[in-house]
Amino acid sequence: MESDIDFGDLRDDKLIQQKLTNFHNSVQKIGKIVELSSNPDLYEKLTTKEKVDFDLFMAYTLNTLFWLYMKTKGEDPNKSEIKNQLNRVKEYMVKAKDANDKAHRPRVNQAAAARFIKHGIHYKDGDEPEEPPVKKMKLSD
Incomplete structure (x- = not known):
C-alpha cells in the first residue's frame, strides 16, 4: 500500500x-x-426518512468518536454520560426502524373482518350459542 x-x-x-x-x-x-x-x-x-437516518448516523458517529477520544486519553467512557448518549441514540435507531417497518406490515381487510364478525358470533353473555336468524324458506308443492 x-x-x-x-x-x-x-x-x-x-x-x-x-x-x-x-x-x-x-x-x-x-x-x-x-x-x-x-x-x-x-x-x-433528502426525504424525511433519509434525514432521520442521516441524523441518527451523525449522532451515533460523533458520540462514538468522542467515546474513542476518551479511551485514548485513558478515561473510562463507560463511567461518563457518553455511554448513556450512545444508548439513547441506539433506542432512537430502533424506534426509527420500527416506524419505517409499520408501512410494510400487512393491513387488515376491514370488510372481510366485519363479515367474519357478523356471521361468526353466535354467542351472547353466556356460553350458550344464540339461535341463528331464521331464514324465510319457500316451500314448493
Missing part, C-alpha cells in the same frame, strides 16, 4: 504500516462525511 505517511523507524514493520494506513484512510473518510453533513443543499434534498 502506497501512502504519503512517513513511517520513520516503522518502515520495516509492514503490519503496523498497513494498520496505520487503514486508520489514516478511515479518518479521511470520516472527514469527508462530516464535510458533506455541513452542506445544507444536500440535506434539504
Whole structure:
C-alpha cells in the first residue's frame, strides 16, 4: 500500500504500516462525511426518512468518536454520560426502524373482518350459542 505517511523507524514493520494506513484512510473518510453533513443543499434534498437516518448516523458517529477520544486519553467512557448518549441514540435507531417497518406490515381487510364478525358470533353473555336468524324458506308443492 502506497501512502504519503512517513513511517520513520516503522518502515520495516509492514503490519503496523498497513494498520496505520487503514486508520489514516478511515479518518479521511470520516472527514469527508462530516464535510458533506455541513452542506445544507444536500440535506434539504433528502426525504424525511433519509434525514432521520442521516441524523441518527451523525449522532451515533460523533458520540462514538468522542467515546474513542476518551479511551485514548485513558478515561473510562463507560463511567461518563457518553455511554448513556450512545444508548439513547441506539433506542432512537430502533424506534426509527420500527416506524419505517409499520408501512410494510400487512393491513387488515376491514370488510372481510366485519363479515367474519357478523356471521361468526353466535354467542351472547353466556356460553350458550344464540339461535341463528331464521331464514324465510319457500316451500314448493
